[in-house]
Amino acid sequence: MARRELLSSLIISDIRIKYKGSALGLFWSMLSPALTLATYFLVFSVFLKNGIPYFVVYLFSGLIVWNMFQSAVSSATGVIVDRAGLVKKVSFPREILALSNVGASVIYFAIQIVVLAIFLALIGHAPAWSFLWLLPVSFVALYLLTASIAVVMSAITVYLRDVRHLMDVVLQLWFWVSPVVYSYENSIAPALRVRGLTALYFINPMTPIILTFQRIFYVHTSVRSTTTGLPLHILPTWSMSTFALVNAGLLVFSIALFLIALVIFGRLEGNFESEL
Amino acid sequence: MTNVIEVEGISKRFTIHHERNQTLKERILHPRSGSSEIFDALTDINFNVAQGETLGIVGHNGSGKSTLLKCICGVLKPTNGQIRLRGNLAALLELGAGFQPELSGRDNVYLYGSMLGFTRKMVDAIFDEVVAFSELEHFIDTPVKFYSSGMYVRLAFAVAVNVNPDILVVDEVLAVGDERFQAKCIDRIRHFQREGRTILLVTHQADTVRAICDRAIVLDHGAMVADGPVTDALRIFRERLLGDVVDHRPGGTGAVNIDGVSAPTGTFEVRHGASLKFEVTLSSHHAVSGNLVLEIFTRTGLLVSRNDAQAAPVELRPGVNKVGVELANVPLLDGVYDLNVGLVEPQGATMIAWREKAASLQVLYDGRSSGVVAIESSVTQW
Numbered sequence: 001m002a003r004r005e006l007l008s009s010l011i012i013s014d015i016r017i018k019y020k021g022s023a024l025g026l027f028w029s030m031l032s033p034a035l036t037l038a039t040y041f042l043v044f045s046v047f048l049k050n051g052i053p054y055f056v057v058y059l060f061s062g063l064i065v066w067n068m069f070q071s072a073v074s075s076a077t078g079v080i081v082d083r084a085g086l087v088k089k090v091s092f093p094r095e096i097l098a099l100s101n102v103g104a105s106v107i108y109f110a111i112q113i114v115v116l117a118i119f120l121a122l123i124g125h126a127p128a129w130s131f132l133w134l135l136p137v138s139f140v141a142l143y144l145l146t147a148s149i150a151v152v153m154s155a156i157t158v159y160l161r162d163v164r165h166l167m168d169v170v171l172q173l174w175f176w177v178s179p180v181v182y183s184y185e186n187s188i189a190p191a192l193r194v195r196g197l198t199a200l201y202f203i204n205p206m207t208p209i210i211l212t213f214q215r216i217f218y219v220h221t222s223v224r225s226t227t228t229g230l231p232l233h234i235l236p237t238w239s240m241s242t243f244a245l246v247n248a249g250l251l252v253f254s255i256a257l258f259l260i261a262l263v264i265f266g267r268l269e270g271n272f273e274s275e276l
Numbered sequence: 277m278t279n280v281i282e283v284e285g286i287s288k289r290f291t292i293h294h295e296r297n298q299t300l301k302e303r304i305l306h307p308r309s310g311s312s313e314i315f316d317a318l319t320d321i322n323f324n325v326a327q328g329e330t331l332g333i334v335g336h337n338g339s340g341k342s343t344l345l346k347c348i349c350g351v352l353k354p355t356n357g358q359i360r361l362r363g364n365l366a367a368l369l370e371l372g373a374g375f376q377p378e379l380s381g382r383d384n385v386y387l388y389g390s391m392l393g394f395t396r397k398m399v400d401a402i403f404d405e406v407v408a409f410s411e412l413e414h415f416i417d418t419p420v421k422f423y424s425s426g427m428y429v430r431l432a433f434a435v436a437v438n439v440n441p442d443i444l445v446v447d448e449v450l451a452v453g454d455e456r457f458q459a460k461c462i463d464r465i466r467h468f469q470r471e472g473r474t475i476l477l478v479t480h481q482a483d484t485v486r487a488i489c490d491r492a493i494v495l496d497h498g499a500m501v502a503d504g505p506v507t508d509a510l511r512i513f514r515e516r517l518l519g520d521v522v523d524h525r526p527g528g529t530g531a532v533n534i535d536g537v538s539a540p541t542g543t544f545e546v547r548h549g550a551s552l553k554f555e556v557t558l559s560s561h562h563a564v565s566g567n568l569v570l571e572i573f574t575r576t577g578l579l580v581s582r583n584d585a586q587a588a589p590v591e592l593r594p595g596v597n598k599v600g601v602e603l604a605n606v607p608l609l610d611g612v613y614d615l616n617v618g619l620v621e622p623q624g625a626t627m628i629a630w631r632e633k634a635a636s637l638q639v640l641y642d643g644r645s646s647g648v649v650a651i652e653s654s655v656t657q658w
Contacts, residue, residue, distance in 0.1 A: 006390040013387055017378045090374045090391050091350035162299040270353050274290050
């Protein structure tokens, strides 16, 4: 109970500090994702002419997932080293520091979902209502996955300080092996199938989560290209039950991962004070 | 009486890295480099603290006091042993360590409260008291980065004492803040004692221990060397400090011993207002110059007087020396007092020799004033 209070006051203070003294406050937290969205849209849809209609919606639904993961992991990686003063002086469950960063990312995620919903309403693009119930399932899996990595990385950084920089690189690579700015079916699936690498691609747990979000918000599995007029396969043509099964598996996996992460953190936390 | 703190066989071992081998790059390039040393900060500490007791923990710098407190507060995990606590605990390890400089005093009170394990509602209930105690009404919405260090400490202390913990842990913090605020803190601590709460106090000010604690433990190089009544513990603490000084002196000069004072029965009898003359016998191996320190304590441990050592220089010759001392017009009231005698170096506060309770003073007084000293007062009606 008290832990939840501590978590929420840490999240609130995190967000307050970040946007203190700026009149527009939380608006700034939206500016960076908006700019990323605009850049990718320009590059892939306008310059490279990938021909995918409503490409903004496709991008937005994937980026929401990625932004939450990336911002939480990159801020949590150094959090224990940065708050060494606190860790060495005050007794509290230390994993809460990393979890508060994840919590702050969840709040930005929620705001972005609202912005996306408004955007969809404005352009009259309806989500796949029948798939909508998968959203919370997929989100919980995303939250636990993000939290697991955030908690473990925050502890490892105490022992190996340069893991922070390594993590920046890893996150960049990770972004490009996840189908956010390109379409899985259209760009990469055929090549993977020929070489038998599909399973390898799906080792990345972010992929099914992103695909689920895209299926919910972008809806169409195949569309007609706006440039050539030919049909384009955008998303896997999985049935509802396949998506449900994938998400259920993901949920079980992420719960297990989170428990393992807490155990690892507990092991590493014992030596913090001699390393900080 | 129930024990609220049980410390069983606590040891804490630190590994000190001489070369920080803290990056992945270095681990890969030089997998075996980096020397490290084992340091035992605490070895086999055992004690209990009963409900309502105030325990002082004394020791010189580096004796492991703070490590012990951190283990009790759960900031450090002891290498061996077990600590059991009953009730909630508020620690003042370093005041304001949990504060976020960017946030206002108000936000920090809530944040700090939640770190001590309290819910928002509980902090709501005590918020006004916290602000009143800290006397920061006008600054409570100012970011704490603009606070002076005194204001910082006042706010942190106010939170910790107002959350009404069962166990209060205080580490050297009473030394900060102005005298008035210090007095207020001591008042609050006494209030705590009356309420039957348990207090753990770390300090190296013997006076504070005497004034507040029921019992004290002494740490020396990570080991517990005394556990008992305050006066006994402080005597051992002083002896250990002296032992250190002698050890660290090259050539062993300054091996001065205070053999005693000229009171055959160990007690001087003196009438209130009269003067007392006596001799202090010191034996020395070398010629030593120093200043004589005289302390007079009440039996309850209150320091009545410490002389101005600078004004009491002595030059010791090798061998046995006798130094005459006169206490003029003793203003003390009826009672028994203890006399401590010491010799400090001319410049600093380094103790060369010390004798706790060198003698006691039996003061005889016929008047009707009560207390420790007589202050002549007269009343005139206009």
